[in-house]
Amino acid sequence: MNSTHSTQPVLVFIHGFLDGADAWDDVVSELGARASNALCVDLPGMGARASEPGPYSLERFADDVATQVRALSGPRRPVVLVGHSMGAQIAELVAARLGEQVRGLVLLTPVPLRGAGLPPDVIRAFHAAGGNPAAQRELRRSLAANLDDAQLERLGQLGDRVAPAAVGTFADLWNEGHPEGPEPARYRGPVLIMRGEGDAFINADLIASGVTPRFASPEVVSIERAGHWPHVEQAVAVVHALQSFLANVESTSVTPQGWTRAFEQKSEDTFSDAFAPEVVLEASVLARPVAGIERVKAIMTTASKIYEALAFTHEARKDSRDYLEWEVLAFGGERMRGVTVLTKNPAGKIVHIAIHHRPLGGALKFSAELARRLNGQIDASFFYSGA
Missing domain, CATH: 3.10.450.50 (Nuclear Transport Factor 2; Chain: A,)
Known part of the structure; x- marks a missing residue:
């Protein structure tokens, strides 16, 4: 039998809490021509769309991304969704909306769809970052393992754009999660899960208990010398894992018919x-x-x-x-x-x-x-x- 290959999927990058499309710059640069047509989204209320008002919800974010994907050139162009942290929750919801158009799902330091479930005294630290650039940078530094000053400032400037009142709302969204979170994932295609070895927030135990069991046979990769932002801290290693996953997806993907x-x-x-x-x-x-x-x-x-x-x-x-x-x-x-x-x-x-x-x-x-x-x-x- 001769294997068939579909059109090379477009990469869709979905950022996390307080970040924006620019957070993927190092990964896109490292991918070179493979990311020439990539879609790096800004979610409502963050990044270049920080001025867009609420109400905000994971559902709204997923609908927004799905609409952008459907607008890509070509009839039902296949995609691979890459989501970071809260963006991983959104990526999974988008995958359920788009069905077979999604050829692969990459979850980078993913918050479980059911939510992180942090207690009130811990989540207050995330709320407190709203309108407080110093607190936000300290929070990022505490969750990272290998951010240099320039990288920290680049991420910090993304967070500075977010309206202070929205910061707590976004934190509650990823912490409380989505009603589908306790159930098996609706998306049944190939899944790659990447975590930073030094990530004290999304650690191996949380991924093993709240993320991997929801998928049929996910691939799990640890990124050395990285915390919660591996795509910034260790972009080369993230791209290496992503390229390996894409090679698999593109050799086995199903042609739309x-x-x-x-x-x-x-x-x-x-x-x-x-x-x-x-x-x-x-x-x-x-x-x-x-x-x-x-x-x-x-x-x-x-x-x-x-x-x-x-x-x-x-x-x-x-x-x-x-x-x-x-x-x-x-x-x-x-x-x-x-x-x-x-x-x-x-x-x-x-x-x-x-x-x-x-x-x-x-x-x-x-x-x-x-x-x-x-x-x-x-x-x-x-x-x-x-x-």
């Missing part, structure tokens, strides 16, 4: 566009094959709505066949995996679909749920009822 886009949009019309009239569906969740575009698109559209999260993880192609590996969540977070084989005619329309779910228990439950939702539309004999 009618099939994967139809699952994202959960639309009968989009499935229709991908199918030939005589399409046949065989699947481990079906008792026998289903033929004809109307019945097949009804089943596939219904199936797409049962999935709570879906990620296509690998793709290969040989002659007229596409092979797709995927992972899904359904039934309140139950994980299933599988392989789909698509056979296309010379016009590029799908004429045969073979879908293999695992494990068996999940497949049987899925079949029964399809039967329930399609009652009166598709004959019950196509499904297993004893799940």
